[in-house]
Amino acid sequence: MDIGIIGLGKMGRNMARRLIQGSHRVVGLDSSDEVTRQAAAEFGLDPVFSFTDLAAALPAPRAVWTMVPAGEPTEMVIRELSAVLQPGDLIVDGGNTYYKDDIRRAEMLQTSGIHHVDVGTSGGVWGLTEGYSLMAGGDAEDVEKVRPILESLAPAPDQGWGRVGPHGAGHFVKMVHNGIEYGLMQAYAEGFEILHAKKDFDLDVEKIARIWQTGSVVRSWLLDLIARALESDPDLESIRGWVADSGEGRWTVFESIDLDVPAPVITLSLQQRFSSRQEESYAAKLLAAMRNQFGGHAVKTKE
Structure with a gap:
């Protein structure tokens, strides 16, 4: 299966590498062009350098996995992705997003016909070799579309991953x-x-x-x-x-x-x-001062 990955930090790179080892084609984009080039040279990722190029490099219906920090960085990525993707395409948020943001974004994307899945991802730096624990939230049909990706990232195709509920449930879990x-x-x-x-x-x-x-x-x-x-x-x-x-x-x-x-x-x-x-804790210093005041207990002073 072809998939795009946005965000090639340590975890994003390891996930891309594991997917490539599982015979998936990965098209990668990072905010740093140099990081993108390094990933391409190291393990065969297909590099692109804009959201438009990412969309053009993937066959429709597209699947794009985002691995960027929660909050405004994810907000910006999804906003820019929604401008270049088409109805039927799918965005997977694998970062540490607040689950209420997932619900809001899924509703926003639905107006453009773009699908959304939130995937809570655990495994850290060991995920490359041990596999990731993946908790997916979203429509069952959308989770099924990226089943091959989830099976490759998990410790085994039938272990360590699953759909846990509707939009937001993955990141809530x-x-x-x-x-x-x-x-x-x-x-x-x-x-x-x-x-x-x-x-x-x-x-x-x-x-x-x-x-x-x-x-x-x-x-x-x-x-x-x-x-x-x-x-x-x-x-x-x-x-x-x-x-x-x-x-x-x-x-x-x-x-x-x-x-x-x-x-x-x-x-x-x-x-x-x-x-x-x-x-140095102000509260601890105040506790010491109170003990000294009411009981004459010794305090340690700065030299």
Whole structure:
């Protein structure tokens, strides 16, 4: 199957490479012409350098997969694509879009006869070799049209992908997936910090991670990655404890509030990421000052 891919960052490139390995023809476009040329030279992607050229290079009905940042970049790409595509063509949004934007865009594109599918995509840098987990939202007929693409990107044709509901459902499910991921990651981080802090036992945290990889009820791919990270730097001295969030965790917390569903673990794990970005916490300083005021407790002052 022929497909266009817009956005040749690390994940977009890996997806294009996996599709080409699966005997699909991929026409690629990136905001950087140099990135597009490099991808063409590295693994046989057909390069184009404009939305018009992309449309001309694909047979009708066309399928175009976008892998660009959520928000205005995706908005711009879909707006420009809609100007060059024709009725019956299909846009697949594989980025981390907010699900309500999917619903709005699908309705907007429908007026031009252009179809839309949102695909929550998980797998990160390992997707090229391990395959991607793909959660598709949209009309069943449209998801079926890109079945060959989804089967090639997934770990196996019958595993790791599926239509989960109507427009917006794919990114909604991926949003909750990432919220769960936040909680899992925070639990692992706290547990390993306790292990690392028990200095009188001289615990080998990498060895413990390796032991837990087999047979343990807490074994997981995340644990495999922990063991890998600790192998070369068990004290993590080369890493700064600053943790970003890409938006899905926040959206999951907002949704839990809207639905009156308690989600304390996911919410607290998101808050912990905010804490990691503070060089010095004003709140912590104020707590110390209050303890000093009411109880005369000592405070640590700057030298």
